[in-house]
Amino acid sequence: MFKLPIDKLNDFFAAVSAAQTLYLPVDGEDGRASYKAWSEGTVLSKALNTVRSAKDFFFPQTVNICDFNRNGLNIEVIDNRTESEDFVVFGVRACDARSFAILDKVFLAEPVDTYYATRREHGTVVTMACTQPEENCFCNVFGIDATAPEGDAACWMTEDALYIKANNEKGEKFIESVKSLLTECGTEAVEAQQSATKAVMEKLPFAGISTDYFRKNTLLEIFNSEKWAKLSESCLACGTCTFVCPTCQCYDIKDYDTGHGIKRYRTWDSCMYSDFTKMAHGNSRNTQLQRFRQRFMHKLVYFPDNNNGEFGCVGCGRCLSRCPISMNIVKVIKTFGEE
Amino acid sequence: MQVNENKEFRPKIVAFCCNWCSYAGADLAGTNRLNYPVDVKIIRVPCSCRVNPMFILRAFQRGADGVIMCGCHPGDCHYTSGNYFARRRMTLLFSMLDFMGIERERTRVEWVSAAEGAKFAATMNEFVETVTKLGENKRLEDLRCKKQ
Amino acid sequence: MQEAVIKRAKELLADGTVNRIVGWKSGEFAYDTTPAVFTSAEEIDAGFIYNDFCAPNLSKYLIKESRKEGKLLVFLKPCDTYSFNQLIKEHRIIRDNVYIIAVPCRGKVDIDTVKATGIKGIIGMESDGETVTVKTLYGDTSIPKSETHGDKCKTCKSKKHVIYDEIIGEDGEVNDDGARFELVEKLEMMTADERYDFWRGELSKCIRCNACRNVCPACSCENCVFDNPDSGIAQRAATDSFEENMFHLIRSFHVAGRCTDCGECTRVCPQNIPLHLINRKYIKDINEFYGDYQAGSDLETRAPLNAYTFDDCEPNIVYKRGGNE
Numbered sequence: 165m166f167k168l169p170i171d172k173l174n175d176f177f178a179a180v181s182a183a184q185t186l187y188l189p190v191d192g193e194d195g196r197a198s199y200k201a202w203s204e205g206t207v208l209s210k211a212l213n214t215v216r217s218a219k220d221f222f223f224p225q226t227v228n229i230c231d232f233n234r235n236g237l238n239i240e241v242i243d244n245r246t247e248s249e250d251f252v253v254f255g256v257r258a259c260d261a262r263s264f265a266i267l268d269k270v271f272l273a274e275p276v277d278t279y280y281a282t283r284r285e286h287g288t289v290v291t292m293a294c295t296q297p298e299e300n301c302f303c304n305v306f307g308i309d310a311t312a313p314e315g316d317a318a319c320w321m322t323e324d325a326l327y328i329k330a331n332n333e334k335g336e337k338f339i340e341s342v343k344s345l346l347t348e349c350g351t352e353a354v355e356a357q358q359s360a361t362k363a364v365m366e367k368l369p370f371a372g373i374s375t376d377y378f379r380k381n382t383l384l385e386i387f388n389s390e391k392w393a394k395l396s397e398s399c400l401a402c403g404t405c406t407f408v409c410p411t412c413q414c415y416d417i418k419d420y421d422t423g424h425g426i427k428r429y430r431t432w433d434s435c436m437y438s439d440f441t442k443m444a445h446g447n448s449r450n451t452q453l454q455r456f457r458q459r460f461m462h463k464l465v466y467f468p469d470n471n472n473g474e475f476g477c478v479g480c481g482r483c484l485s486r487c488p489i490s491m492n493i494v495k496v497i498k499t500f501g502e503e
Numbered sequence: 504m505q506v507n508e509n510k511e512f513r514p515k516i517v518a519f520c521c522n523w524c525s526y527a528g529a530d531l532a533g534t535n536r537l538n539y540p541v542d543v544k545i546i547r548v549p550c551s552c553r554v555n556p557m558f559i560l561r562a563f564q565r566g567a568d569g570v571i572m573c574g575c576h577p578g579d580c581h582y583t584s585g586n587y588f589a590r591r592r593m594t595l596l597f598s599m600l601d602f603m604g605i606e607r608e609r610t611r612v613e614w615v616s617a618a619e620g621a622k623f624a625a626t627m628n629e630f631v632e633t634v635t636k637l638g639e640n641k642r643l644e645d646l647r648c649k650k651q
Numbered sequence: 652m653q654e655a656v657i658k659r660a661k662e663l664l665a666d667g668t669v670n671r672i673v674g675w676k677s678g679e680f681a682y683d684t685t686p687a688v689f690t691s692a693e694e695i696d697a698g699f700i701y702n703d704f705c706a707p708n709l710s711k712y713l714i715k716e717s718r719k720e721g722k723l724l725v726f727l728k729p730c731d732t733y734s735f736n737q738l739i740k741e742h743r744i745i746r747d748n749v750y751i752i753a754v755p756c757r758g759k760v761d762i763d764t765v766k767a768t769g770i771k772g773i774i775g776m777e778s779d780g781e782t783v784t785v786k787t788l789y790g791d792t793s794i795p796k797s798e799t800h801g802d803k804c805k806t807c808k809s810k811k812h813v814i815y816d817e818i819i820g821e822d823g824e825v826n827d828d829g830a831r832f833e834l835v836e837k838l839e840m841m842t843a844d845e846r847y848d849f850w851r852g853e854l855s856k857c858i859r860c861n862a863c864r865n866v867c868p869a870c871s872c873e874n875c876v877f878d879n880p881d882s883g884i885a886q887r888a889a890t891d892s893f894e895e896n897m898f899h900l901i902r903s904f905h906v907a908g909r910c911t912d913c914g915e916c917t918r919v920c921p922q923n924i925p926l927h928l929i930n931r932k933y934i935k936d937i938n939e940f941y942g943d944y945q946a947g948s949d950l951e952t953r954a955p956l957n958a959y960t961f962d963d964c965e966p967n968i969v970y971k972r973g974g975n976e
Binding site (some may be wrong): 560578588592602607642 | 745791843845846850851866890891893894896897900904917933936937941955957960965967968
């Protein structure tokens with residue numbers, strides 16, 4: 165474990181930033197945090213988390229995959245990927261760090277999504293342990309330790325110092341690159357902070373919610389449950405939950421006719437939309453109940469069934485705070501849990 | 504005669520003209536051999552009321568630097584009231600474009616009757632001049648549609 | 652208030668006047684209320700609430716609900732009644748199937764505004780109409796209620812109900828001091844460059860989640876133009892800045908003259924974009940150009956974009972304004 169005096173934080177960012185682009189949460193004018201590239205004068209946000217998740221770095225909202233040009237009878241395919249640059253994402257919370265593991269299972273499984281893989285290769289994730297979890301947090305339900313986040317390297321911030329520890333080789337390389345600023349130290353301060361935070365974590369309102377229902381019951385029983393009707397009745401069919409979610413991974417591929425060629429885009433898609441997975445025959449999910457059910461079945465049943473029981477949710481609480489009508493995964497889990 | 508050098512900026516202007524008055528007005532400008540810049544591309548619509556705000560935005564998206572809409576004079580609409588509705592619509596849309604910081608001189612409405620070939624030519628000359636001064640449309644452009 | 656509301660709801664359900672109720676359901680914390688349909692007294696006891704945290708506008712749900720079997724009861728706040736009227740005018744709600752009880756509103760607590768003051772970990776809130784007492788994981792605190800209002804309520808246009816079958820409590824007054832246009836005026840006074848930068852800054856945050864569209868009572872088309880795969884920007888993330896502008900320009904134009912200024916678009920925006928300013932600009936222009944008009948205030952007047960007069964102002968009125976250079 166290494167230590168950096170807090171007044172050296174800016175030097176630390178400057179040193180990282182000198183070698184590669186450094187992204188970190190920054191407060192906007194409205195007080196909401198979002199990831200921005202560091203430049204001199206940028207101040208690290210004190211907010212618990214960013215409004216949008218960190219998945220943007222590896223799975224951006226839109227990607228121009230390739231272009232097509234017609235040349236007589238031939239169609240020219242242009243791969244417009246550029247050489248990716250290395251970058252560091254600093255201040256990722258434990259929930260978002262786990263979301264990368266979930267996205268990896270989807271995008272790095274055969275056939276590998278090379279767009280995602282390239283970004284993963286070039287990105288170093290430096291996480292930050294939580295000290296002040298909020299009411300919407302429930303990462304502990306999914307076995308995530310917010311006080312010891314995953315990622316390539318993990319940080320803990322106290323009033324007077326930043327502590328950093330590598331979790332893997334990439335993290336070690338990162339620490340090596342800024343070693344001149346760091347001093348080696350013991351783990352006492354971090355442990356003290358961890359136990360204080362853990363005491364708060366236990367008192368979180370959702371600390372005790374149980375996901376057992378989704379393990380004990382069969383897919384069809386859950387799918388056919390009458391509870392979906394009530395849960396989905398006021399869903400507006402917007403895509404807010406899916407777009408702020410760190411683990412939502414569905415996308416759509418669209419061709420845009422520019423008038424002199426075609427640009428092919430990959431953009432996030434949302435299972436809440438009426439034309440999601442629309443096929444030649446029409447749409448397989450015609451009602452909002454079916455679409456709503458799809459989202460939660462995916463996170464709580466289909467994904468775990470295919471991935472050794474790991475849920476497709478990390479408990480970051482973004483959908484809880486952003487849903488226009490406050491319907492969310494916790495309410496779904498709780499409603500099914502009541503028997 | 505002035506010869507344009509290639510480097511000089513020539514704006515692309517889209518003119519929506521109603522079938523009954525303004526398009527005939529443009530025709531008259533032609534038969535009278537009145538000059539107006541070739542940069543003006545006319546799109547004939549049945550009535551100025553047919554012009555939907557989306558048409559205006561689409562024109563900008565596809566590379567227009569200025570969009571002008573011409574219709575019958577108020578009171579003369581072939582369909583009695585089409586241009587009255589169009590007038591309200593365009594007033595609000597132009598005001599909104601201005602509110603969003605899009606240069607307000609890039610959009611215009613002009614009433615041109617079938618007998619006003621001279622007015623059509625003069626309007627287009629003046630509009631092209633205004634837009635040329637403003638330069639390329641940068642604020643409502645769609646880079647994808649630009650030819651490199 | 653809540654007791655009176657619940658009592659009346661149960662009475663109407665019991666005597667068969669209505670067979671279901673559209674109202675607000677309590678959530679995990681005081682602030683996360685969800686619109687819901689209640690069909691029995693038990694369901695009402697289990698979660699029906701009406702308090703200072705019930706911000707969602709219920710009118711839009713009636714498009715679907717009023718077409719179902721039997722009569723329903725709905726509780727409408729003053730601004731919801733404007734949306735309701737507007738929807739009736741557009742033949743989107745079947746009036747005969749709806750029994751409206753007007754409930755007073757003195758401004759709703761906006762959780763994001765509360766959180767923006769720095770209060771963290773809110774597990775409970777209570778409002779007595781003057782002060783909001785906040786229980787958090789890190790201790791209790793309180794905040795004057797007037798400081799908890801979101802944009803929707805900060806510049807309330809009316810506390811008067813424009814349509815109802817019966818009312819609980821006192822009806823309020825229309826507020827026409829013009830305060831809601833202050834920010835619009837401020838923007839109008841800026842230069843075109845400043846306005847452009849302002850809107851680029853705001854609209855570039857848009858993630859195209861469509862929450863503004865889907866929550867909007869005026870956006871009630873069965874098939875939205877943006878759901879058309881041929882629109883080029885169907886329901887998806889904007890791939891370029893033009894699309895961001897286009898979506899908001901066209902969406903706001905489609906509701907111009909029909910927007911009642913209920914402020915739901917801004918309330919639900921996950922990116923905190925002040926979308927209501929775009930709509931208010933249209934309202935302000937309409938008032939200035941064609942005379943004062945408040946969408947949804949009555950059932951008779953014609954919408955400004957469905958009407959005209961011979962001597963309407965010409966579009967070139969826009970060039971004659973200040974704030975250009």
